[in-house]
Amino acid sequence: MGRVTASLDDLPLRDDLRGLTPYGAPQVPLPIALNVNENTHPVPDEVASDILDDIAVALRDINRYPDREFTTLRESFADYLGHGLDASQIWAGNGSNEVLQHILQAFAGPGRTVFGFAPTYSMYPLLARGTGASWVAGSRHDDYTITAEEAAAQVADADPDVVILCTPNNPTGTPLGLDVVEAVYEAARGVVIVDEAYQEFAPRDAASALTLLEGRPRLAVSRTMSKAFAFAGARVGYLAADPAFIDALRLVRLPYHLSALTQAAAVAALRNSATMLRMVDEIVEQRDRITATLEALGYQPHASWSNFVLFGGVADPDATWQALYERGILVRDIGIPNHLRVSAGTEAETTAFLDALASIDSAS
Structure with missing residues (x-):
């Protein structure tokens, strides 16, 4: 028999996904x-050897489901980030995109809006629309900066359910001051995500939004191992937030979403963070x-x-x-x-x- 092919137009795709292109x-x-x-x-070779040793140990129990709460990995991330964080404030996923998707599944969705200052990471609109939410783009100056007052005014006007602040920003490399994060948080009624995927490349004395977490239960700070840790192929992202925020993400994650091999590799890499x-x-x-x-x-x-x-x-x-x-x-x-x-x-x-x-x- 001849192979029958169809196009997207022939399938009962969601109306809000028609005409979109994948990332x-x-x-x-x-x-x-x-x-x-x-x-x-x-x-580095010495780190790769250490990672392989931990993966080999994990393989011995690969017939069993992994730790659903990835406890050791969360403890390792808390130790790496510092700022008095503990495992109850940490979440992780298969890349920071999945972590962001978990947030939008929990706090966005149909009839809700996600806001960011354009130009910014091109996955944000796709993640928003993939969860059924609408993407709203704010604006920046020609040099891609924005003041705290301007940012707060735009967020108050848009009244979004989720705000994503990318700092340093992709694709421009532009940082946002902590005063911008604070002003946006005060202006927003929904959750505020600070995406710090490139934070390790900022000046050593540049403060992280992790310093703002205390007393702000609607704030989350997202990171990735893809960049500074040379772990793009391993797909490991994570975030820090209030324990209640972490509980919200448990409602939408797939069961056992981080494999035992992923957990083992990430823990070993974090153990060697100084070398990495x-x-x-x-x-x-x-x-x-x-x-x-x-x-x-x-x-x-x-x-x-x-x-x-x-x-x-x-x-x-x-x-x-x-x-x-x-x-x-x-x-x-x-x-x-x-x-x-x-x-x-x-x-x-x-x-x-x-x-x-x-x-x-x-x-x-």
Whole structure:
């Protein structure tokens, strides 16, 4: 029999999902991929060996369901984050996207709204719509900053059920001051999520929103192991919040949602956090090198507290992206006119990108 194919239009898809496109960045086998903000440094050999030892132990009981409460992992995250946190204030999932999805399943949904300041992480609208909620986009200044007063006024006007603050912001690298977080929390009647996926790349003296958790039960601070810990393929995200907030997430999580192997790998990586985080200093050095060289080449890089640089002044982003592609280098066109974004890689990867860009001469 011939194979019968159908399109989405032929299926009884939810009306609010029709016409949407899934999240995705190009996945092509180029020598230098600097397009999705990965940590391009491999996990150090001594840490990889320690992780493998713990996974081997976990495999002995793989016929049994894992610890549903992932207690040891939550304790490990609490120890890593500090600030007096304990396991009752920690949640985790298969990547920070799943953690955010849990929050929206619990606090958003049909008839509710999710708010963020655009441009920001492109998954937020998709997660909102996937849970049946509506996405509402606020605005920033041309340099992507926003004051506490402006942020609070926009949140009060929109009156959302969930606010997501990405800091440092993806795709711009822009930080938000804690005064913005405090003002937004006071203006919001719903929950406020501070997505600190790139916090480890911020200056050492930059305060985290973790310092604001006490006395704010509607506040959650989300993190990931994908970036600083070079754990993108392991898919581990987590958050800190009031214990009651954590209880809300238990209502929507799937049973045994974190595998025993995931838990074992993450606990071992956290045990070696000092070694893992040495990569951060190297990445920040390359990020700052990218910024300085882009300025010298005539582009306009935006200040970044993350592991990537968004830069403007690109006369033709499509042509520049293609020219870099043909030279074996993958960067990201995020749809902001005359801009491209590049992740900070190893010294060799960064050199290859900067040399290739200099050879193109595409600054406007």
